[in-house]
Amino acid sequence: MITQAVQEREHYLNASYGMKSWLLTKDHKRIGLLYLATVTLFFFLGGAFATLIRIELLTPTGGLVSSETYNKLFTMHGVAMVFFFLIPSIPATLGNFFLPMMIGARDLAFPRINLLSWYLLVIGGLFSLFAMLAGGVDTGWTFYTPYSTTYSNTWVIATGLGIFIAGFSSILTGLNFVVTVHTMRAPGMTWFRMPLFVWANYATALIQILGTPVLAVTIVLLFCERVFHIGIFDPTLGGDPVLFQHLFWFYSHPAVYIMVLPAMGVISELISTFSRKPVFGYGFVAASSMAIAVLGFLVWGHHLFVSTQSVYAGLVFSFLSYFVAIPSAIKVFNWTATLYKGSISYATPMLYAFGFIGLFTIGGLTGLFVACLGIDVHVTDTYFVIAHFHYIMVGGTIMAYLGGLHYWWPKMTGRMYPEGWAKLSALVIFLGFNLTFFPQFILGYLGMPRRYHVYPEEFQVLHVLSTAGASVLAVGYVIPMMYFVWSLRWGKMAAANPWGASGLEWHTPSPPPSHNFEETPVVTQGAYDYRGVIGEVIEVG
Amino acid sequence: MASPAHAESLALREQFDTAAQQKDASTLGMWIFLITEIMFFGGMFLAYTVYRGTFPLVFAVASSSLNVYIGAANTVVLLCSSFTMVLAVRAAQLGQQRAIIFFLILTLLLGGVFLGVKAYEWNEKFEEHHIPGATFHLEGVAPDQQGHAQLFFSLYFAMTGLHALHMVIGVGILTVLILQTRKGRFTADYMTPVDVAGLYWHFVDIIWIFLFPLLYLIDRHLK
Numbered sequence: 001m002i003t004q005a006v007q008e009r010e011h012y013l014n015a016s017y018g019m020k021s022w023l024l025t026k027d028h029k030r031i032g033l034l035y036l037a038t039v040t041l042f043f044f045l046g047g048a049f050a051t052l053i054r055i056e057l058l059t060p061t062g063g064l065v066s067s068e069t070y071n072k073l074f075t076m077h078g079v080a081m082v083f084f085f086l087i088p089s090i091p092a093t094l095g096n097f098f099l100p101m102m103i104g105a106r107d108l109a110f111p112r113i114n115l116l117s118w119y120l121l122v123i124g125g126l127f128s129l130f131a132m133l134a135g136g137v138d139t140g141w142t143f144y145t146p147y148s149t150t151y152s153n154t155w156v157i158a159t160g161l162g163i164f165i166a167g168f169s170s171i172l173t174g175l176n177f178v179v180t181v182h183t184m185r186a187p188g189m190t191w192f193r194m195p196l197f198v199w200a201n202y203a204t205a206l207i208q209i210l211g212t213p214v215l216a217v218t219i220v221l222l223f224c225e226r227v228f229h230i231g232i233f234d235p236t237l238g239g240d241p242v243l244f245q246h247l248f249w250f251y252s253h254p255a256v257y258i259m260v261l262p263a264m265g266v267i268s269e270l271i272s273t274f275s276r277k278p279v280f281g282y283g284f285v286a287a288s289s290m291a292i293a294v295l296g297f298l299v300w301g302h303h304l305f306v307s308t309q310s311v312y313a314g315l316v317f318s319f320l321s322y323f324v325a326i327p328s329a330i331k332v333f334n335w336t337a338t339l340y341k342g343s344i345s346y347a348t349p350m351l352y353a354f355g356f357i358g359l360f361t362i363g364g365l366t367g368l369f370v371a372c373l374g375i376d377v378h379v380t381d382t383y384f385v386i387a388h389f390h391y392i393m394v395g396g397t398i399m400a401y402l403g404g405l406h407y408w409w410p411k412m413t414g415r416m417y418p419e420g421w422a423k424l425s426a427l428v429i430f431l432g433f434n435l436t437f438f439p440q441f442i443l444g445y446l447g448m449p450r451r452y453h454v455y456p457e458e459f460q461v462l463h464v465l466s467t468a469g470a471s472v473l474a475v476g477y478v479i480p481m482m483y484f485v486w487s488l489r490w491g492k493m494a495a496a497n498p499w500g501a502s503g504l505e506w507h508t509p510s511p512p513p514s515h516n517f518e519e520t521p522v523v524t525q526g527a528y529d530y531r532g533v534i535g536e537v538i539e540v541g
Numbered sequence: 542m543a544s545p546a547h548a549e550s551l552a553l554r555e556q557f558d559t560a561a562q563q564k565d566a567s568t569l570g571m572w573i574f575l576i577t578e579i580m581f582f583g584g585m586f587l588a589y590t591v592y593r594g595t596f597p598l599v600f601a602v603a604s605s606s607l608n609v610y611i612g613a614a615n616t617v618v619l620l621c622s623s624f625t626m627v628l629a630v631r632a633a634q635l636g637q638q639r640a641i642i643f644f645l646i647l648t649l650l651l652g653g654v655f656l657g658v659k660a661y662e663w664n665e666k667f668e669e670h671h672i673p674g675a676t677f678h679l680e681g682v683a684p685d686q687q688g689h690a691q692l693f694f695s696l697y698f699a700m701t702g703l704h705a706l707h708m709v710i711g712v713g714i715l716t717v718l719i720l721q722t723r724k725g726r727f728t729a730d731y732m733t734p735v736d737v738a739g740l741y742w743h744f745v746d747i748i749w750i751f752l753f754p755l756l757y758l759i760d761r762h763l764k
Contacts, residue, residue: 214583229673237689
């Protein structure tokens with residue numbers, strides 16, 4: 001069904017064919033699609049574990065699976081979702097595809113390293129997948145010592161090795177992005193003309209570079225401890241298990257910002273495009289990404305409020321955690337101000353952007369609850385914390401990821417997705433999400449601890465509500481999966497700039513040629529200047 | 542392509558417009574990689590700092606069992622290798638093929654000497670029962686503090702082991718460079734691989750400059 005017009009023009013999808021042309025490609029756009037396929041697989045794998053968890057929690061007695069199996073389910077849900085979906089999701093797919101295009105480059109600075117990083121993710125994923133199939137791992141995605149080093153009889157090493165290898169994928173992606181932004185910008189693309197999506201990915205890349213090696217060395221020490229029993233985390237030899245928690249969260253708290261900063265970048269693009277206004281306070285939004293990257297490294301201790309950390313350290317970490325709210329709030333306020341008197345259209349990506357702003361705000365504000373020492377002692381390790389970070393990760397990151405995927409789908413594939421189905425699924429996801437996770441705030445506040453599959457009967461109503469919501473959410477995720485695949489063949493042909501957007505990536509045909517642009521663009525204006533694109537919009541109607 | 546003048550150069554990859562842009566990107570890439578390496582070693586330096594702060598006296602006793610003279614001699618060897626590496630980079634800048642190969646081989650040999658001496662020191666630890674594990678025993682430390690002394694040696698092996706691994710990788714890189722130089726890959730205009738390999742080699746050297754006093758010289762500080 002490919003029409004004549006497309007067959008005539010060569011682009012990155014039809015430049016070459018065959019398995020080898022994909023598996024050995026150095027084109028950042030194709031590598032972006034390889035990542036898309038990989039992380040989608042892990043998303044549905046992690047989703048399958050979540051489904052089993054929610055079905056199990058329908059009844060208070062824990063009839064479906066044993067405690068051991070339940071421990072493995074939530075561990076593998078966390079490992080698959082955090083390390084193999086959320087962290088690579090936006091940077092490695094949308095970032096890989098669009099960061100070079102948005103700054104007017106032909107490719108990333110190191111295309112071979114880019115391909116290598118995809119292979120590392122796949123190899124790491126295979127190790128973890130092997131561990132899951134061979135019997136699973138039950139330590140929780142946090143691998144706390146001494147349980148993980150001394151007592152757990154599950155596949156800790158294989159899973160850890162998978163995460164270790166995938167970590168280098170993340171490091172290399174970050175390295176590539178930083179070097180690309182520094183050295184590959186098109187003529188006239190100054191730092192403060194860069195789209196905010198690029199700023200967000202740049203800030204994310206800095207976290208990947210500075211944080212991920214610490215996770216790597218932590219896993220090395222964990223291996224040494226588990227295999228040789230060297231005593232670094234073992235109190236009987238003078239070691240300290242809390243040292244592991246410090247090292248782990250030194251990476252894993254900034255990792256939260258690896259997951260959400262690119263999402264914020266996507267939202268800046270969506271809000272601007274669909275209200276046809278430059279982002280209000282562009283400089284502040286760009287700087288707030290950098291501020292979040294820096295502050296993100298100074299707050300890990302708020303995961304250790306109840307882990308023998310000194311009260312004074314707790315006070316400082318609590319204060320600094322409140323501080324992160326400032327750049328986050330700057331973003332939310334500036335997006336809202338961008339909407340003010342904008343010419344707003346309600347296309348699907350914009351619906352996701354609205355969903356993001358609302359849900360991220362709830363997730364962020366409840367983050368202030370748990371940053372408060374007194375309240376945190378009450379809600380530590382309860383469903384309140386679960387609900388809080390799912391509002392950020394699922395309500396924030398996945399909403400933005402889907403919004404970005406819809407927004408850039410025409411550019412990536414040259415096809416439009418079906419707007420009606422897309423709006424319906426955005427609505428289903430929003431409703432299903434809230435029904436799943438809002439009851440968990442109440443559950444947690446009432447004292448339901450995380451990681452238990454047996455619970456008192458009075459919690460059952462809220463658990464049933466949550467499971468019902470998860471079912472709706474699952475339907476919401478399957479619909480886009482189906483129509484995206486459908487659109488590859490039957491979707492309407494996409495114009496070069498279907499949204500009347502201003503970014504450089506829209507100034508080239510859909511799908512783009514192998515070298516992105518027919519000739520290197522020369523940039524003469526800021527990222528969100530719509531004066532030049534008004535004509536096109538009138539044409540589109 | 543945007544600048545056909547440079548497109549003739551075989552060494553210029555298609556994503557770059559100019560050779561200068563390519564060199565900037567490669568150099569910045571290596572510097573960023575070295576930053577990730579600092580963070581990687583940083584985890585072990587943190588563990589060292591925590592436990593030396595907690596058990597200062599046991600760490601001093603354990604440290605005194607290391608041979609300072611061998612360690613110091615090895616430090617000199619490594620510093621010399623950094624010097625020959627600089628000379629290799631300089632030779633590459635001047636386009637002197639034979640000098641590049643000569644100094645790279647010299648660097649390789651000095652790196653090999655360092656690793657050999659390190660292997661000898663580790664072997665000594667085996668014979669003295671200073672390997673963490675069931676048979677671990679350190680003279681002059683009370684029985685209830687043997688675990689703390691063992692921590693010192695755990696860190697000693699983890700840190701010097703990780704450093705030695707980086708040396709081995711460095712030796713591999715030097716070997717590849719020597720082979721490439723023989724094929725005439727590098728000219729005065731294109732010698733970026735030699736340049737960034739030099740950065741890596743100096744980095745590994747600097748890590749040792751920190752490891753040597755932290756591991757060998759603790760008790761001198763107390764005296």
